[in-house]
Structure formats: structure tokens, C-alpha cells
Amino acid sequence: MTERILQDIHDEIFRLDDWGTPAQYIPELACIPPRQFAISVCLANGDCLNAGASDRPFSIQSVSKVFSLAATLGRFGDQLWSRVGREPSGTSFDSVVLLERENGRPRNPFVNAGAIVTTDVLLAGRQPKQALAEVLGLIRAMAETDDIHINDKVATSERLTGARNKALAHYLQSHGNLQNEPDLTLGTYFHQCAIEMTTRQLALAGRSLARLRAGPNVISPRHARRINALMMTCGHYDGSGEFAYQVGLPGKSGVGGGILVIAPRVASIAIWSPGLNLYGNSHAGTRAAAMLAQTTCWSVF
Ligand code: DON
16 A cells, blocks of 8 residues: 555546535535545554545545544443434434434444434433534544534534424424424534544544554444444435445545545545535545555455
């Protein structure tokens, strides 16, 4: 694995005609120019390789769900699973369809409804500030840097326009699956989604999930294995099967255009390009992940 390989992928991506469309429902993200790309790879020997805008912070959005899940499992263990399932949904990330059919128990912790419940669990007995400090603290420990912050403008932008998430939270509440006031849990959730990281930082944070020799072991091996399984089956929503087919590695996407991909024991990979495909996953980022998997033959299969 060399930086040349990443540079070739970068150059190939810049030959694309279609870069997808940035998330339109969050005004702060809607205006970001789509023709941008970054990729970072951390290896078992401690090397971290980069290409493109790997020092530009972007909104990690749903990639944060990996970290809030890790924090929740770390603190509350298996308690979460009485309130959230572990099955792929086959529906979009913000869908309400299954919630009604399944009595307000979200399919998995990565669809929005499941992530809102996860944040609600993490809030038990604590103020939003403390719960957010815990998620941010975990990310900073995983990435071994304090220079990771929440963008309040993005959180506010989503709070003002997030009618769909409000509907989900109130629907969860009507089924007794929300312990805090919807606005409190949502406010915490929107701030968690508004964390900004560079691909360099995100790849560093992923080392613990990949269980790389050179990285810090912040997440227990048991939780890392389970989070990887959920990333593989549910990390790209209704695009998870296609991502598994094209890339063959656990991955978690966000509408900010970021993707965290884990090659267990081999590499932690972070990719960013803000234009999205029909599933709300990075268009160029997904292409780049497939190219990297093909070139390196990294796969869990
Ligand atoms: O709740 C939302 O809609 C956003 N804050 C996060 C959604 C997201 O990133 C979906 N991922 N592709």
C-alpha cells in the first residue's frame, strides 16, 4: 500500500462527470461545492497515507452514530438492544415506514430512529453537555487529538429544518421508546451529527475499530467486532447490500459525504466527497472505496 495508489484513485475520481448532490435538507451543507475529495488510510504498521483535501474538516453526520453506539455499548452494555434492533432496514435513513409496523422499535442503531434512541439512552441521568462531551471525548481519544469540534451552525441549521427527525422522535415517544423530551434528545443528536473531522482524523479514529497494532485500543475487541458487523449490514442503509457487494468491507456513511471503512486488522480508511447518491451516501466516496478494495484486494470475504 502506497500513497501513489491513493493519488491514482484521487486522479481517477477527478475524471468523474457526476459528483452527486450535497445534502439539500440541511441548509449549511446544501451550498458546499461537490467537486471535492479526500482519502486517508492508516495501516497496521502505524503509517497513515493521504491524498486530496485530507486536512479539510467536514461534517461527519451519520458517521458519528458509530461513536455514539460505541459510547453507549461501553457505558450501558446490552441494555440498548431492548430498545433498538440489529437488522438491516432496506429503507432510507430517515424512513418512518417500519417504525409503525414494528411498534416504535427501530431496526438498527444506524437509521435515524435507532440513532435517536441510542442518543436517548446515552442521555440517561445526564445533561446533553455531558453526553456530548463523552462522545467527543471518545472520538478524540480514538484519533489521539483534541482538535475535533462541534460546528454549532450546522447543528442549528438542522434543528431549524429537521421536521423528519422531529416526527421520528415524537413517534418514538408515543411508543414509550424515548425517555427524554424529544427536543432534548434531538438537540443532543443534532450536535453529535455536527462534529467535524478531517479524513486524516477519521482514519486515525477508526484504528481502534480495525484493531490495528499501532493504534490505541479504546474500544473493547468484543464491541469492535459487533460494531463492524452492524456497519457491514446496516452502515449504508438501503445501499448496504450494494456497498458490501462493491467494497466487501464494513463501512459507515454520513450525509456530509464522509465514509469510514474498516479492513479488520489491516487498515482504517476515511473518505470524503460531499456530493451524495440516491441513498444519501457519498457518490464519489463510494466509487473510491470500491476502487481501493479492488486495487488492494482488501475484503472480509
Ligand atoms: O439526522 C440526519 O438526517 C442527519 N443528521 C444525519 C443523517 C445521515 O448522515 C445519513 N447518512 N448517510
